[in-house]
Amino acid sequence: MAMTIEPLAGWGRLPLVSAPQARPTTTGELTAAWAVPGRRISRGLGRAYGDASLPAAGGFALSALGMSRMISFEVATGLLVAESGVSLAEIIEVFLPRGWFLPVVPGTKFVTLGGAVAADIHGKNHHVDGTFGAHVAWLDLLLPTGGSLRCSEGQEAAVFRATIGGMGLTGHIARVAIRLRRVPSAWCKVRTLRGRDLSHTLELLAANDGSYRHTVAWMDCVAVGDRLGRGVVMLGNEASPAELPAKNAAAPHRLPRRPKLAVPFDLPECALGPFTVGAFNACYYGLAKDAETLVDFEKFFFPLDTIRDWNRIYGRRGFAQFQAYFPDATAEAGLRACLAAIGRSRQASFLAVLKRSGPANDFPLSFLDLGYTLALDIPGPAKTLAPLMAELDAILVAHRGKVYFAKDAFVSPALIPAMYPRLDEFRLVRRSLDPAGTVRSLLSNRLKLHD
């Protein structure tokens, strides 16, 4: 199997490595690539922000992108079987016009099916629909010791559960059977409310999660003092065709056309300095109105996908994403401490997102549980990021918070067992599948997810 050495990075472009990558396009080539000796990690569209899709030193990456066939679809049940390299964007393109949508989508549609399973992604509907993994009927895994295994809740359940959220460390996810959901239209009725400060924003989210399927808050992480944690809360339910304007009601599942924008080159560092970020945040809050509007799925679920390669706005220095979960009891104090630390550092990002999360699932490495999760970008380089990240680590420890593997590039490995109390259960399954430890990423090495 021929491999080319390529520069590889996650979406934050920190870290950046040079490693061989295999790009099989047929079942035969996939089998051959998987049989190549040595350390390997599977990689999809590279949307994990940190090092989850980067091979450990001396290893290779196995790209799933060449294996992207949709195998079958059952109209009666909505069950779609596809190879893991299919992107959520492709699934939406094919099935939304037919009235079907993915049960869970993250903030970008440019992730693969395999990546969505490996990171057990969540969306704005976590409090209602749980994570992506909850809607997976079964999956086919290429095993580290060779051969393939079909697993589900009813068959090899331990392997199935460890693979969902398992960051690709149990083997190569080759096929996924995912249950799509019928939607009445491609539009959401969205109510927008403004939270004055952190406790008000949290209160608005908690008070409304029973009546809205999709909830999210954008937070101004430049605001300090009394206004710390002020935000714009967006509450959405899917619109029925009768609720759409006449011109859309005729084809309720058709998305409006929009221009394709792209960031064509790396912007200079000053483009996102404290001043521009502060001005953006102030305008965003100031211009938001308490109102109800119709918003199409594309704009509601994937606002940043309109701008291709938006990670380039951070320039060559790259950036990190910090995503933390806090349980209900400690959420307000934990979030307050995080926002204060980020505000003081003057490294705030222009986008911070706060989400209410529902109860945990039964996948040992899955991220969320009942509480809140905050996600925001912090510009690099790594040198200036490290002290702030260390400060945030301490806040997480003090407030029983945890980090999300798909976003992380900095957390201290010592904190992982406390954040993920079922880590040993995962390690046990992983060790039985891969006694030689050949499936590894920079992430799994850094955080000692193996031993």
Next chain:
Amino acid sequence: MTETNPPPYVVVGATSPIARAYAADCAAAGKPLLLVGRDLAELELIAADLRVRHRAQVAVERYDASLPGEGRRLARTLAVRPPAAVVAFHGIMGGRDEFAAMLQVNCASIAELFESVADQAAQDGGEPVLVAVSSVAGDRGRQSNYPYGASKAALDAYLSGLRNRLHPLGLRVVTVKPGFVRTKLTEGKVNPRSPLLAEPAQVAADIRRAIEGSADVVYTRWFWRPIMAIIRAIPESVFKRLKL
């Protein structure tokens, strides 16, 4: 039911990236397809994908271009439902010790298939467009890959003659000459950022336009036509000294 169905597009060597892009293009346009190739399991996957994505009508058929006789057998299968076009994508690239195999797969197999399909069409009145994917490598033998180039040059001469013979019968023959395309053949040989490197989908679109239009010989991307004109114009006394 078959009487009212539009005639299928036959994609030979359907597991190659360019063929897959072309088949997807056809399926998206609602054209029925027959995918032909050696690896039946892989063909079934590609067919399944086109059915799910485009609700396309897709059938598969096994065919091994390395075996003489397969072309005649395939042509008999095609006669059941006379095709709109037969597009041969298959080919192999090898070194000096694989000359015979390349002549068989890259030229003789296509000749056998096209002769049989043309005879069949003359009998039953079908009008299939016969399309073969050759290569710019056939335009001039270069030391770096002349065995492959020679097999493609043989294919070019064959297609030219066939076109000449079939023209009075109203049958079209199209020669497609791709340059660098992002596939296994160019991986590691051509800079992945080279502006000369085309995506399989671009080449597939050029092939579709060629079939819909009236072209005889198509270079894809288009800029290979002037590039190869210059390369062909270099006198042999100079060319033999070049490192190409």
